[in-house]
Amino acid sequence: MSATTLKDTEAPPVPEPGRRQLKATPGTFLVWGGMALFLILLFGVVASVVVNSFAGQWFDSWFPSGYTTAWYGEAWQQYDLTQVVSTTVIVAVAVVGISVLIGAPASYVLARRSFPGKNIVMLVFLLPIMMPPITYGIPLATLLTYYHLAPGLTGVILANLVPSVPFVILTMTPFIEQINPSIESAARMCGANMTRLFTRILAPLLIPGVLAAAVLVLVRTVGMFELTFLTSNSSSDTLVVALFTAMTGAGIRAQQSVDAMAVIYMLMMMVLLVVALRFVNPTQLVSQVREDVD
Amino acid sequence: MTQAPGRSRSAAPEKPGTRPALSHRLAERGIDRLLLLLVPALLFALVLFVYPFVYGLGLSFQPREGGLFGAYVKFFTDPSMRGLESIWITLKLAVPAAVFNVAASIPIAYKMRGKFRGKRALTTVLVIPITLGTVLTAEGLLNFFGQRGWLNRFLEIFGFGPLDLVQNYWGVLWSLIISGFPFAFLLILSYLSGIDPSLEAAAQTLGADWKQRFRKITLPLLAPGLAITFCLTFVLAFSVFPSAILVGDPSGSTRVIAYVAYNAWGQQFDYPLASAAAIVMGAVELLVIILVLLWRSRMYKGSTGGKG
Numbered sequence: 001m002s003a004t005t006l007k008d009t010e011a012p013p014v015p016e017p018g019r020r021q022l023k024a025t026p027g028t029f030l031v032w033g034g035m036a037l038f039l040i041l042l043f044g045v046v047a048s049v050v051v052n053s054f055a056g057q058w059f060d061s062w063f064p065s066g067y068t069t070a071w072y073g074e075a076w077q078q079y080d081l082t083q084v085v086s087t088t089v090i091v092a093v094a095v096v097g098i099s100v101l102i103g104a105p106a107s108y109v110l111a112r113r114s115f116p117g118k119n120i121v122m123l124v125f126l127l128p129i130m131m132p133p134i135t136y137g138i139p140l141a142t143l144l145t146y147y148h149l150a151p152g153l154t155g156v157i158l159a160n161l162v163p164s165v166p167f168v169i170l171t172m173t174p175f176i177e178q179i180n181p182s183i184e185s186a187a188r189m190c191g192a193n194m195t196r197l198f199t200r201i202l203a204p205l206l207i208p209g210v211l212a213a214a215v216l217v218l219v220r221t222v223g224m225f226e227l228t229f230l231t232s233n234s235s236s237d238t239l240v241v242a243l244f245t246a247m248t249g250a251g252i253r254a255q256q257s258v259d260a261m262a263v264i265y266m267l268m269m270m271v272l273l274v275v276a277l278r279f280v281n282p283t284q285l286v287s288q289v290r291e292d293v294d
Numbered sequence: 295m296t297q298a299p300g301r302s303r304s305a306a307p308e309k310p311g312t313r314p315a316l317s318h319r320l321a322e323r324g325i326d327r328l329l330l331l332l333v334p335a336l337l338f339a340l341v342l343f344v345y346p347f348v349y350g351l352g353l354s355f356q357p358r359e360g361g362l363f364g365a366y367v368k369f370f371t372d373p374s375m376r377g378l379e380s381i382w383i384t385l386k387l388a389v390p391a392a393v394f395n396v397a398a399s400i401p402i403a404y405k406m407r408g409k410f411r412g413k414r415a416l417t418t419v420l421v422i423p424i425t426l427g428t429v430l431t432a433e434g435l436l437n438f439f440g441q442r443g444w445l446n447r448f449l450e451i452f453g454f455g456p457l458d459l460v461q462n463y464w465g466v467l468w469s470l471i472i473s474g475f476p477f478a479f480l481l482i483l484s485y486l487s488g489i490d491p492s493l494e495a496a497a498q499t500l501g502a503d504w505k506q507r508f509r510k511i512t513l514p515l516l517a518p519g520l521a522i523t524f525c526l527t528f529v530l531a532f533s534v535f536p537s538a539i540l541v542g543d544p545s546g547s548t549r550v551i552a553y554v555a556y557n558a559w560g561q562q563f564d565y566p567l568a569s570a571a572a573i574v575m576g577a578v579e580l581l582v583i584i585l586v587l588l589w590r591s592r593m594y595k596g597s598t599g600g601k602g
Contacts, residue, residue, distance in 0.1 A: 045434030106335035132533030139350025
């Protein structure tokens with residue numbers, strides 16, 4: 001994985017013989033045109049929020065009459081973002097840590113062994129990812145409330161773990177399958193027991209897989225709205241939920257401060273995504289394609 | 295697959311005294327102490343997913359009034375719930391969004407397969423919408439597509455009247471496309487890059503034009519990937535909830551089933567009714583996925599060539 005990244009960044013800008021030239025046939029033109037239109041609309045959508053978050057007065061004109069950065073300070077004060085952001089970080093770190101601890105050993109077993117009932121186990125891990133969060137979130141939130149675990153921080157973390165653990169398992173299984181089992185056999189021949197095998201052989205080899213799964217779970221958890229919304233109260237809101245309540249409960253509040261908060265959220269997610277893309281090549285998630293062997 | 299030889303070996307006739315130990319025989323079928331590593335994850339799934347789900351199912355059969363199926367009857371027939379209509383509305387949003395996202399991804403991914411300069415940058419630009427979040431998308435759609443937004447201002451120059459693009463069905467569909475397209479594109483791109491290009495090259499040598507090559511080679515090999523991508527984007531679109539409220543018209547044309555379920559839970563505090571709505575929602579969603587996977591199972595199954 002790291003070899004691919006290195007090669008991509010250090011590749012000289014001269015077109016290699018293997019690279020295809022883009023030819024301007026009508027079909028190509030249509031495809032790129034459609035994509036350009038999508039990107040222009042998308043840019044407009046994002047830009048209108050960013051401009052509005054800096055706008056002084058903006059009524060019936062193309063651009064606001066003046067610009068100010070005051071909305072950011074106001075949003076930070078008004079919505080108590082210090083607390084909201086720290087809650088988001090606590091929830092995300094807890095969910096990532098616990099789900100990797102639970103998920104990594106399970107994905108090792110699923111990658112290496114076949115045993116009776118494996119399909120049922122896989123189904124149990126697949127369902128939380130294939131179901132809309134609301135469908136299991138509502139019974140789960142009812143149950144957590146019954147046991148006085150929700151609404152609150154514990155409930156938010158527990159609810160967010162439900163899709164995260166299966167997600168770690170599904171992301172890490174292909175990484176483990178890539179590790180040659182004969183390395184493990186060799187270590188065993190040399191007298192390593194299970195603990196040593198894990199700490200000396202598997203853990204170092206698995207670090208890229210763990211990082212990939214962790215960063216993806218982090219992005220998912222920060223963006224997960226439904227489960228957090230169902231299990232949080234005002235003191236355990238994460239940034240997405242705080243944004244939603246600010247926007248629906250608006251009215252007297254200035255729309256610009258909501259926009260400022262949305263921009264803060266976007267920047268935070270972008271940093272996470274850029275970090276994620278350093279560890280995972282997104283196109284290698286489902287099938288292991290070695291781009292450097294073309 | 296690997297169980298078959300193990301089973302026949304342990305069933306082979308042996309002298310009673312030399313029968314291998316139980317743990318050995320289990321190990322031959324793949325059961326040994328290593329499976330203990332699976333226990334935490336399984337326990338966790340049972341406690342936090344299976345148990346709540348079964349609890350919700352049980353709860354949905356214990357409504358305050360109306361007998362065993364009271365909550366379901368209320369969900370489907372009560373005029374204030376409009377359950378059936380909400381299922382229809384959700385499907386009307388989720389199916390077109392998923393179809394569009396998958397269909398639009400195919401040609402773009404097709405053009406972007408292989409290497410060319412700036413591929414990584416373009417991929418990153420296409421992935422960025424994942425970071426926007428529902429609220430920023432909603433605010434942006436309201437600002438940009440709104441009555442006084444930039445788009446309507448632009449159209450006004452050419453004499454088109456202001457278009458009603460948000461606070462209705464179209465607003466929600468837009469937001470589903472913005473959030474779902476990058477995801478579908480990434481999946482399709484990775485499935486397409488897994489198909490060995492030499493297969494197409496061979497067909498070209500035999501004189502197939504690009505339509506034939508696409509229909510006879512690429513599409514059958516891509517079908518499994520298409521089915522999975524459709525399912526995943528469909529799930530994303532089917533669970534539409536915040537954007538239906540923010541850019542839609544939640545009391546009317548975008549009263550999606552997730553909103554109905556949440557309303558029963560968070561506003562009316564009718565937990566049996568909310569559970570019933572959630573169960574119905576899950577059932578409808580699984581039904582669509584099963585239909586898609588059934589269709590997929592009739593297609594080609596096998597390797598996608600050397601690279602896959």
